[in-house]
Amino acid sequence: MPVSDLTDDSEKNRQVLTQAEALSASYRASARIQGMLVDGLTHEAASLRHMLDTQRRTLSWRVTAPLRVVRHLMKGQLPTGQKIPALCQRVKDIYQDEGLHGVTQRIQARLPDTGVGRVIARYTSNRHKPSSPPASAEQTQAQQDQSVQPPSMTAAERQKALAGVYAKPLGAEVLSQLTPHILIIAELSLRQCAKYRVWQKEEQLRSLGWTVDVVDWRDTEQALAALQVCTEVIFYRVPAFESVEILLHETRRLGLSPWWEVDDLIFSAELYQENGNLQTLDMAEQKQLLFGVRLFRKCLLSCDRAIASTRVLAQAMVDAGIASAVVIENALDQQTIEIAQSLAERGVPVHDTTRLCCVN
Known part of the structure; x- marks a missing residue:
């Protein structure tokens, strides 16, 4: 092969190598920029999430909660977005299949921390609570004696005493x-x-x-x-x-x-x-x-x-x-x-390197 052809091939390879290095540097710079953007967006998301949590704990948010509920009801749906007619039909089906117990059990499971859920839980516990035997005359007298005894300290004094014990740093x-x-x-x-x-x-x-x-x-x-x-x-x-x-x-x-x-x-x-x-x-x-x-x-x-x-x-x-x-x-x-032990025992999976797929 003539020397001139070798020189041309070498020059072409050098140009391709230079372009590849420039492209690689560009990709690395782009990756760094994207990483910085991800960090910024993560901080912004954390800030917005914190602001949303703070807003939902405010007094105004709790006070206006009934208004939001009424607004949803006027649209024919619950605050969760579920349609009221579909919900009524679902409750009717559960009542026919499982009775009132099935309905109350599901409401309590779905709404454990709401007023409705707590009322149903209290109602259910009262129904299953065994009736206590009548108190004896001695127990009744003891309770009366305790009720007429004056408290040893006022509520403010008790609070101050507890604060002195539990609020004091170690x-x-x-x-x-x-x-x-x-x-x-x-x-x-x-x-x-x-x-x-x-x-x-x-x-x-x-x-x-x-x-x-x-x-x-x-x-x-x-x-x-x-x-x-x-x-x-x-x-x-x-x-x-x-x-x-x-x-x-x-x-x-x-x-x-x-x-x-x-x-x-x-x-x-x-x-x-x-x-x-x-x-x-x-x-x-x-x-x-x-x-x-x-x-x-x-x-x-x-x-x-x-x-x-x-x-x-x-x-x-x-x-x-x-x-x-x-x-x-x-x-x-x-x-x-x-994971390392698993790879040592099973070995690294063999990859098919004979085919190259490029997706653009």
């Missing part, structure tokens, strides 16, 4: 003597992050014989309840929304020293702005991303200590202003070990 020495009870208040919607930073940590701590509770940071009531019995609390990938600030305030009131944990530089606006891909987004998207960054940073600095997945990340936390940061790397959990 000291650090007392907490150190208790069996560790770790509470992890976490972002659980990112499944991959939760696997390595939440569920693995739960498994690790339980292997030490410690008690571990995991609560989604959006469930404020459950988190507040869990705070009352824990000895340590970790906030994983949690932004400083108003509900989280309530949790942080309660943590301080209980005398706990909170941790803040993350496995990504989502708390550093400076590092985000150094990313050239950020400039490819419009101003609204940039503000959205940086708003989430500020909330994460605020929550980080509201805690006493930090947990990072790498030493570089731990140093960035210290540079941000946290007093101390420790490193707990991603590890193996029982699920991952079982």
Whole structure:
């Protein structure tokens, strides 16, 4: 083959390689941008979900609930959207097949936390409650004696006495003597992050014989309840929304020293702005991303200590202003070990590499 042909082929191969490398770099940049957008949308969804939950707990929402019910009834449907004629026919069919007991049982199962469900549950329990035998004369006299005895303290005094016992925070020495009870208040919607930073940590701590509770940071009531019995609390990938600030305030009131944990530089606006891909987004998207960054940073600095997945990340936390940061790397959990053992026993499935399919 002439040398000129070899030179031409080499030049063509070089051009193809250059184009492939440029295309690969473009795909990587696009993937990074999409990842940033996903993070921003995740934060926005969490914020909207929190706002919706807060709205549904307000007094105005509860007061206007009857109006919404009336509006649905005027349309011939229930608040769930089910048509009333179809519901009546369904109730009639159940009554014919199973009687009144079948109807009440289904209503109680479908509406356990509503007024109708509670009334039916009370009615059912009263029907099945055995009648108590008549009280003897001695029991009646004892009850009368108790009823005429003056209370030992007033309600206000009793409340004050109980608050002095139950509302008083425990000291650090007392907490150190208790069996560790770790509470992890976490972002659980990112499944991959939760696997390595939440569920693995739960498994690790339980292997030490410690008690571990995991609560989604959006469930404020459950988190507040869990705070009352824990000895340590970790906030994983949690932004400083108003509900989280309530949790942080309660943590301080209980005398706990909170941790803040993350496995990504989502708390550093400076590092985000150094990313050239950020400039490819419009101003609204940039503000959205940086708003989430500020909330994460605020929550980080509201805690006493930090947990990072790498030493570089731990140093960035210290540079941000946290007093101390420790490193707990991603590890193996029982699920991952079982998958690895299964692959070792069965082998990796053989893939057919003779055919290439491209879907556009």
